[in-house]
Amino acid sequence: MIPFEYRRAVDVDGAVAAVAERPAVVFLAGGTNLVDRMKLGVAEPEALVDISRLPLDQVEELPGGGLRVGATVRNSDLAAHPAVRRDYPVLSRALLSGASGQLRTLATTGGNLLQRTRCAYFQDLGTPCNKRVPGTGCSAIGGHTRGHAVLGASEHCVAVHPSDMAVAMAALDAEVRVSGPGGSRTIPVVDLHRLPGDEPDRDTVLAPADLITAVDLPPLPRDARSLYRKVRDRASYAFALVSVAAVLEVADGAVRDVRIALGGVAHKPWRARKAEDVLRGGPATVDAFREAAAAELADAHPLPGNAFKVALARNTIVAALRDLTEETR
Known part of the structure; x- marks a missing residue:
């Protein structure tokens, strides 16, 4: 070293x-x-x-409802927290589906959000990688792309973000609290990560000295249900081929509100805005779920090795929403 x-x-x-x-x-x-x-x-x-010994390791209830999660709260502690398990099952399930028990006892909330891609070419110094060394090329394009992006990629990078937790937080409309040389500010999780564009080496909108101090989880409506569904090559210790974090509120058979985020398909947690727009105010039926999923994946651009992800993402969205609908009955 x-x-x-x-x-x-x-x-x-x-x-x-x-x-x-x-x-x-x-x-x-x-x-x-x-x-x-x-x-x-x-x-x-x-x-x-x-920063591991700074007083940023607490989960606190906010005065108006919701939770503030300190940046150094361990993934295992957050997943097991009674308020998270009760009010945000999508987050608890996402955390428990990530990594191993040993890693979850060390990994932190802020670090989980900021982990870099696990693309094999990014981790191999013997191959060109625009994310590691800008301007050298993307070895994944034309290479092994089974786990790579089908949404939001560019000619410079097709890697995906690896976090399960970040996908759940995107669906929860969580906000990141940041302290930097210019003071403190708040950034929605959906805006924290960047698509690659022509600067794939920049994962987030943060400057180098910006420090995540906490993540705020807003309260969910009483009737909302949430879940996290992860599809991977093996039952544990594997990154998502496709994952879905969904929050659904149904009233009288209609979708009052819905929030969907996808993992394993893009350079960042992918908020499925098109699918949400199709569903909101319409019937909570499997046919409607299929229409919404198709709308979200209509602009997908799969690579030769991962075209299966498009159908997999559509089916996983439908399955997640169907399960949530059955929970509300």
């Missing part, structure tokens, strides 16, 4: 200032993604600023 400095932050402002001092300094929390990339040589930071 290439030598690096290590600093332990004592407060948020100090952590932000330490990273702002030099461009090659990064935050360290659970380290479940960063340390792997350092071992592979994909990441070579000059210094790590450890």
